[in-house]
Amino acid sequence: MSKTIAFHLQKGGVGKTTISGTIACQSAMRGVRTLLVDVDPQGNASSWFLTETPHFELADVVQGKCYVADAVVPVLQVENLFLLPTFGIGGGLKNYSETKLAEEPYVLQDLIQELSQDFDHIVLDLSPGLGRLERSALIASDEVITPMTPEVFSLDGLEIFIDELTKLKKNLRAPVKHSRIVINSYDERIRQHRDILAAAQEGIFEVFKIPVDPVFRKAQEASCAPQLFKQKGRGLKVKTMNAVEELDAVIWR
Ligand SMILES: Nc1ncnc2c1ncn2[C@@H]1O[C@H](COP(=O)(O)OP(=O)(O)OP(=O)(O)O)[C@@H](O)[C@H]1O
Ligand SMILES: [Mg+2]
Numbered sequence: 001m002s003k004t005i006a007f008h009l010q011k012g013g014v015g016k017t018t019i020s021g022t023i024a025c026q027s028a029m030r031g032v033r034t035l036l037v038d039v040d041p042q043g044n045a046s047s048w049f050l051t052e053t054p055h056f057e058l059a060d061v062v063q064g065k066c067y068v069a070d071a072v073v074p075v076l077q078v079e080n081l082f083l084l085p086t087f088g089i090g091g092g093l094k095n096y097s098e099t100k101l102a103e104e105p106y107v108l109q110d111l112i113q114e115l116s117q118d119f120d121h122i123v124l125d126l127s128p129g130l131g132r133l134e135r136s137a138l139i140a141s142d143e144v145i146t147p148m149t150p151e152v153f154s155l156d157g158l159e160i161f162i163d164e165l166t167k168l169k170k171n172l173r174a175p176v177k178h179s180r181i182v183i184n185s186y187d188e189r190i191r192q193h194r195d196i197l198a199a200a201q202e203g204i205f206e207v208f209k210i211p212v213d214p215v216f217r218k219a220q221e222a223s224c225a226p227q228l229f230k231q232k233g234r235g236l237k238v239k240t241m242n243a244v245e246e247l248d249a250v251i252w253r
Contacts (some may be wrong), residue, residue, distance in 0.1 A: 002116035003252055005123055006039075006141040007182070010164070011157040012128035015147045015184035017044045018216050019247075020125035025225040026248040027121045028081035035072065035082045035119040039108070039137045040127035041097070043088030048220045049075045050085060057085050059092030062107050063100070068114060078225050082119070097133035105132070108140040121252060130164050138168060143177040145251060146205075147184045150193040155200070182247065183209040208247050213240040 007020045017040070024036040038045040038058060046057075056071035061084070068084070075081040086093045101107065115122060124141060126134050138144055146161060148154035158181065169175050181200060186209040187193050200207045215236045219229035227244070229235050236244070 002120050002122065003143070004112050004116065004141045005121075005251060006126055006137055006144045006176075007123070007147050008126045008134065008138065008144050009146045009148055009154070009157050009161050010128055010130045010134070011148070011154060014149050014154060014157075015182070015210070016040075016128075017048070017125050018220070019145075019147050019182060019184060019210065020123050021045055021048055021220075022216070022226050022244055023248055023251070024081060024121075024123040025075075025078050025227055026244050027123075027252065028075075028078050029225075029227060030248070031080060032120050032252075033080050033082075033118070034121040034123065035084060035115060036075075037084045037112075037115075037122060037124045038086040039093075039124050039133065040086060041088070041091065041094040041133070042127060043086040043093075045125040046083060046085035047088060048223060049081075049083055049225075051223050053087060054085055057087050057090075057092055059086065059096045062104075062111065063096060068111065072115075075225075077228060081225075084115075093133070097131070101132050101136060105136050106139065108136045112140040130161070135168055138165070138176055139172055141176050143180075143251070146178070146181045148181060148200075149185050150183050150187075150190075150196040152196070155196065179204070180206045180208065180251065183207065185212040186210060187212045206250075208243065208250075210243050210247070211237060211240050213237050215240070 007016050028034040054073045056066040060066045061068045061071045219226040
């Protein structure tokens, strides 16, 4: 059965795109047909994985300007990985979410349902915030996993997110699961990071961590999957790879 996961916290820059993209690659690399959907008007996931601008984007699909099959493109370097892109420039998704989305809040849920016939794992990369677009993406997800950086403001952000999600769930057709968080850019040498991790582990969430690793940024700059990126023979740290594999092994169950 197909599963759709969104990585979300309304706070910016916590690693939503990095974790979405990396997990989508990891899932595809072990042979699962995987789709990454770029639901962020900034189009960061698309500029990460594409070197050429495709003909169509997500905004075209939801407005009926093309078939979904015309907009989904393969990520050439990663077998089994596909992308439903968004162009950062042009503002198609932003315009759509500001004008039409209010009338059709379930449009992404219907689209994901269609895509789940074709893809076993679907990952949604969302923009920061909790507006109409993010809400409709959460409605479309089986599970939302919250990435956060190890800082006090992220813990505050998590509380706000839980509160907002609880309100949102009242209006959902199907409840989205929210029981996991990922502490991203974790550095065990920093005491504050260890304290935030300990505080997170005291709560009700299953807690994962992804170490701080400069290879993520370098891979993004090189339009490359982090798992495939090598510079001077070196790629992701072993502990980063282990953390990515652990997350991938658990979340799709
Ligand atoms: N584990 C990590 N180690 C080192 N750098 C990281 C890590 N995770 C993310 N980064 C870097 O942090 C920056 C922000 O990450 P990212 O774009 O994934 O955040 P985001 O939550 O998607 O941001 P936005 O809210 O703008 O969509 C990027 O430059 C990325 O390369
Ligand atoms: Mg992002």
